[in-house]
Structure formats: C-alpha cells, structure tokens
Amino acid sequence: MNKFDIYVINITVFVLLLVWTNYFIKSFAEAVFVTLLIFITLRTVFVHLKNRYSDKKNISVAEMSQSFAIMGAEDVCKHLAATLPESYNAVIENNCIIFCKDGKRLLVSPNFKMSALSADEVAKIWRFAKEKAIETVYILARIHQRSVILFANSLEGGFIFPTAKKLHKYLVTHNAMPQKNFHLKKNKASISFRDALSNLFVRKRAKLFLFSGTTLALLAFFSPLTVYYLIMSSVSFGMGIACFAINN
Numbered sequence: 001m002n003k004f005d006i007y008v009i010n011i012t013v014f015v016l017l018l019v020w021t022n023y024f025i026k027s028f029a030e031a032v033f034v035t036l037l038i039f040i041t042l043r044t045v046f047v048h049l050k051n052r053y054s055d056k057k058n059i060s061v062a063e064m065s066q067s068f069a070i071m072g073a074e075d076v077c078k079h080l081a082a083t084l085p086e087s088y089n090a091v092i093e094n095n096c097i098i099f100c101k102d103g104k105r106l107l108v109s110p111n112f113k114m115s116a117l118s119a120d121e122v123a124k125i126w127r128f129a130k131e132k133a134i135e136t137v138y139i140l141a142r143i144h145q146r147s148v149i150l151f152a153n154s155l156e157g158g159f160i161f162p163t164a165k166k167l168h169k170y171l172v173t174h175n176a177m178p179q180k181n182f183h184l185k186k187n188k189a190s191i192s193f194r195d196a197l198s199n200l201f202v203r204k205r206a207k208l209f210l211f212s213g214t215t216l217a218l219l220a221f222f223s224p225l226t227v228y229y230l231i232m233s234s235v236s237f238g239m240g241i242a243c244f245a246i247n248n
Contacts (some may be wrong), residue, residue: 014039056149059180061168065142067178068112076110080140083174094128107132110140119151126155136160140167200241209240 017038022031059067068076073095080096081090090099097108109125117139129137129155135157144161152159171177215234220229 058177061164064168065164067181070181083176105134106136107134108138112142116143116145119148122152206243207242209236213237
C-alpha cells in the first residue's frame with residue numbers, strides 16, 4: 001500500500017468510529033474526542049501487531065548481517081544485484097556492484113564480516129573505484145567504526161555508509177531478505193546448583209556483604225523502619241558468611 005491508501009483507510013476508519021460513537025454520545029464534540037481516543041488506541045495496537053508479525057516473518061538486522069557474512073561477498077553481490085532494475089545495467093566485479101542511476105555510475109561494496117570494517121578495506125575499495133572512474137561509493141558493513149568513516153572522508157570521492165538497518169528495510173521492501181543460514185544450538189548441559197552458588201558466593205565478595213550488613217545494622221538505630229533494616233542486615237551478614245562457607 002502507498003501513502004494515499006493508508007490515508008484513505010485511516011480516514012474511513014475514523015469516520016466509521018465517529019458515526020457509531022455519535023450514535024451513543026449525543027454531544028458531537030464529546031463524540032469526536034472519544035472517537036479520537038479509540039482511533040489512537042486501535043491504531044497503536046494495529047501497528048504493534050503488524051511490527052511483531054513483521055519481526056517474526058523476517059530475520060533481524062543482526063541475523064541478516066551474520067547470514068551475509070557467512071555467504072561471502074560474491075554471493076551477497078549476486079543477491080543484492082537481483083533487487084536492482086534491469087535498466088541500471090548492474091554488473092559484479094571485484095566483489096562489488098557497479099550500476100548506472102540517473103546518468104551516474106555508482107559502486108556498492110558489501111563487506112559483511114564477523115568483525116568491523118577496517119581502513120585497509122576502505123582503501124582497497126577506493127583504489128578500485130578510482131580505477132573505474134567512479135566517485136560515489138556505497139559501503140555496506142555490519143559495523144561502521146567512526147575512525148574508518150573519518151579515514152574514508154579524507155579520501156578523494158564520496159563515500160556513503162548506509163547502516164545495516166537501512167539495508168534490512170530495503171530488503172524487506174523488495175521481499176529479498178536472505179535465508180538464515182545458521183542455527184544456534186541450545187545448551188543442554190545442566191548447571192550444578194552448587195557450582196552456581198560457588199560462582200556467586202566467592203571469598204572476595206564477603207567484605208562487601210559484611211560492609212553492607214554493618215551499614216544496615218547502624219541505620220536500624222536511626223530509622224523508624226528498625227525491623228526492615230535489621231532483616232536486611234541479617235540477610236547481608238548471612239550472605240557474607242556464605243561466601244566463606246561455600247568457598248571452602
């Protein structure tokens with residue numbers, strides 16, 4: 001749906017709600033106010049459910065980035081080039097996409113990895129763009145470090161760093177989201193309760209619990225909430241003692 005369709009639907013729903021509200025509320029001004037509240041509530045719920053459905057239908061930004069990193073630059077170029085119109089005459093060369101738009105030649109370089117984009121990779125892309133006489137370069141990556149962006153801006157030509165979130169929206173719009181190519185296995189190993197306690201109650205934390213218990217005990221003499229501070233003080237002292245007992 002385009003924006004005009006969305007406006008028409010919103011106006012139609014609002015008018016329909018107003019007609020029904022005005023039937024039960026005789027004052028037109030009050031009916032408009034109540035209708036506005038109902039409309040805002042319904043629209044908020046609808047947008048929330050729509051976004052939740054979209055999140056479940058499509059993989060997340062992080063999952064998209066990791067899937068592209070696993071695919072490799074060549075396959076990512078093929079995947080992205082398929083979303084461009086044929087009139088752009090997109091070609092793939094040196095793991096980059098080169099195409100023409102509005103009479104200008106543009107270069108898109110996907111650099112999805114498990115790590116952040118480096119300055120060396122930017123320099124390599126810049127050299128290739130200069131070789132092809134291309135001034136505008138789009139660099140797609142999982143993470144864009146500020147130092148790398150500053151380095152790119154110091155070079156001749158124009159570098160654009162779209163975020164992974166913008167690419168995610170673009171692919172959702174073009175129904176071209178990549179398939180999730182990894183699966184996180186659940187850890188079935190059970191954790192011992194004693195091991196968990198031994199990690200929580202370590203000897204070096206004993207002084208913290210004892211200090212907290214002493215402070216709370218002193219506050220019990222100056223506060224009307226004597227019972228509360230005495231209970232919390234006892235709990236802190238007990239945890240401090242546990243640090244020595246369980247650690248041994």
